[in-house]
Amino acid sequence: MKLSSYRTCPPSNSASFNPWLRNPLAVFESLFGPAISQPSNPSLAVDLFEDGDHFYALFEVPGVKKEDAKIEFNNNVLTVTVEKRRQIGDQETRTQLTRSLRVPESFRADGITAKLENGILTVTLPKPEERKPRTIELN
Amino acid sequence: MNTPTCTPTQSSTCTPTTAKRTPRYHVSNDDASCRVQVELPGLARDEVKIRIEDGILTLTGERATALPDSWKEVHRELPRASYELRLRLPNRLDDSQLAASLADGVLEITLPVRESAQPREISIQ
Numbered sequence: 001m002k003l004s005s006y007r008t009c010p011p012s013n014s015a016s017f018n019p020w021l022r023n024p025l026a027v028f029e030s031l032f033g034p035a036i037s038q039p040s041n042p043s044l045a046v047d048l049f050e051d052g053d054h055f056y057a058l059f060e061v062p063g064v065k066k067e068d069a070k071i072e073f074n075n076n077v078l079t080v081t082v083e084k085r086r087q088i089g090d091q092e093t094r095t096q097l098t099r100s101l102r103v104p105e106s107f108r109a110d111g112i113t114a115k116l117e118n119g120i121l122t123v124t125l126p127k128p129e130e131r132k133p134r135t136i137e138l139n
Numbered sequence: 140m141n142t143p144t145c146t147p148t149q150s151s152t153c154t155p156t157t158a159k160r161t162p163r164y165h166v167s168n169d170d171a172s173c174r175v176q177v178e179l180p181g182l183a184r185d186e187v188k189i190r191i192e193d194g195i196l197t198l199t200g201e202r203a204t205a206l207p208d209s210w211k212e213v214h215r216e217l218p219r220a221s222y223e224l225r226l227r228l229p230n231r232l233d234d235s236q237l238a239a240s241l242a243d244g245v246l247e248i249t250l251p252v253r254e255s256a257q258p259r260e261i262s263i264q
Contacts, residue, residue: 047214
């Protein structure tokens with residue numbers, strides 16, 4: 001077995017970071033904090049989406065089997081670790097990729113779900129009640 | 140001896156700014172076949188097309204399934220472009236026997252080496 005590491009494509013364009021770097025009040029900044037900005041090892045890129053009730057983190061993990069993906073939530077940090085195995089002749093190559101995202105304190109571990117489909121890992125984080133959009137009635 | 144039988148026309152580089160995204164791929168060979176593994180995360184089987192013309196294999200893939208309308212983009216790192224990969228196939232590979240399968244976002248293409256191009260020993264009469 002040989003252990004090797006490689007980097008995937010860097011973030012598609014750094015421009016996508018700029019809006020929230022410029023605006024500290026941007027939704028993203030206030031919810032996930034600056035810890036996400038540039039990981040020390042940018043090997044597992046992520047897309048983040050939200051709707052009224054959930055946050056969604058999408059990772060590209062081609063060739064990764066369900067049993068080789070690990071999702072941890074500890075001290076408000078969501079860590080995704082995957083291991084890619086590739087068989088070349090009788091040699092197996094393993095590559096570990098990881099990514100951590102800081103999640104606001106009000107998020108709780110229970111209710112986090114994950115799905116692996118066509119090489120895309122989707123982690124769903126339910127929003128705490130107080131972060132859900134609401135309408136305030138005027139008296 | 141393990142001579143490379145597949146000759147990629149280009150290397151697997153990151154080109155996130157162009158409209159097409161060259162997928163990461165790996166080539167492995169033995170005496171009887173050539174195996175190409177192409178990483179196409181997010182694609183379903185019917186979203187991948189393989190075309191062979193004049194000894195060039197062109198692979199294209201486009202994500203047809205859109206994200207739910209209710210999802211608002213918060214942060215984006217993954218390239219959104221469609222995939223394209225072109226590989227020159229050497230003559231010794233029998234492209235009429237190409238087999239391809241997609242699993243876990245990886246397309247595996249197998250091309251057998253033509254019988255006439257396989258190594259053999261000739262006995263002296």
